[in-house]
Amino acid sequence: MKRIGVLTSGGDAPGMNAAIRAVVRKAIFHDIEVVGIKYGYxxxxxxxxxxxxxGSVGDIIHRGGTMLFSARSEEFKTDEGQQKAIEQMxxxxxEGLVVIGGDGSFRGAQKLTEKGFPCIGVPGTIDNDIAGTDFTIGFDTALNTxxxxxxRVRDTATSHERTYILEVMGRDAGDLALWAGLAGGAETIIIPEKEEDFDDIIERLKRGRDRGKKHSIIVLAxxxxxxFDFAERITETSGLETRVTVLGYIQRGGSPTAQDRVLASRLGARAVELLIEGHGGRMVGxxxxxxxxYDIHEVLEKQHEIDLGMYDLSKELSI
Known part of the structure; x- marks a missing residue:
């Protein structure tokens, strides 16, 4: 193998640049050229x-976002679009492609591999919603954000004696909310994977107020x-004054943590090794x-599983 490509696709995640750097330098170490593909598929x-x-990837390991930029493409989902991509390659x-992104990006990599073009997937998403890996690139940085x-919200919640709801990202996965809620000492964590009894939430809030608790923090995936809908429901039911903070896209930005830089470096380098070994249609984790x-098809067929033991622990510690 003399030349490979690398692209980032889907939502950006802190640590993608570190992964690009690892792919480029690992490949060059093995006398393989690397082509950077801009704006994904x-x-x-x-x-x-x-x-x-x-030099192209110097001084990027500490930068958030992706130097190759990212975009979504409906055309690439078609056979015609995929053939256009193969013709360009x-x-x-x-001769091979490293795809850094989430499950949508992996579906594209799977299609190209099925058409005879070897691709390796590197999981990069703050949602941590990919099966076959404990952590995805960007999750730890977003978690710390x-x-x-x-x-910070706890400080103002205490000053005004209010209930605050923080809505966090994660798409259909609750990892970000669960880990952040446990680490931040939230009184209640609400995630898609576990149906929460609304009456129990209200009872916990009232119980805290009755014993003199000045504030409550609820983390909502x-x-x-x-x-906002959840806050309105709480106020109507309990009369408690409630405020909402939607963190939004600030969770996807910022300099990656050491954890994400190391993870991205290891995964990016291993992706190159797999291509050198003649593999395609695999995801590193x-x-x-x-x-x-793992086989990308196998990864896409499986459902990411959250650690519900952490959820139970959070309830025990927030009595």
Missing amino acids: EGLMEGNMELLTI KKHQI VIEAID EGVGSG IENNQLVD
Whole structure:
């Protein structure tokens, strides 16, 4: 293998740049050229790409976002779009592709592999919703952003003696809400994977107020619903004054943590190794701090599982 490509697709995540850096430098170490493809699969179909060197990826390990930019493409989901992408790769003499992104990006990688073009997926999403890996690139950084927000909100919640709801991202997965809620000492954590008894939530809030508690923090995963709708329901039921903070896209930005930089470096380098070994249609991940790889089709068929033991612990600690 003489030349490979690398792209980032879907939502950006802190640590993607570290993964790009690892792919480029690992490949060059093995005398393989790397072509950076801009704007994901859209750029792949258009041939929007450039040769990357060691210097191209200097001073990016600490930067959030992605130097290759990202975009979503409906055209690429079609056979015609995928064929256009393959023709561009043949034109630029690209023999393998590293795709950094989430499950939607992996579906594209799977399709290209099925058409005879080897791709390796690297999980990059703050949602941590990919099966086959304990953690995805960007999750730890986003988690720390949410925790910082909880700490700040707690200060004003205490000053005004109010109930605050923080709506966090995660799509249909509750990992971000669960980990942040437990680390931030939230009184209630609401996630898609566990149906919460609304009457129990109200009872917990009232019980805290009766014993002199000045404030309450509720962390709500966006996959459950709107924080504003939930706040209105609480106020109507209990009379408690409630405020909402929707963290939004600030959770996707910022300099990646050491955890995400190391994870991205390990996964990016392993993706190159798999291509060198002649593999395609695989996803690299980490389990029990050990690198693993799985068939992308197998990964997409499985459902990401949340640690409900942590959820039970959070309730026990927030009595």
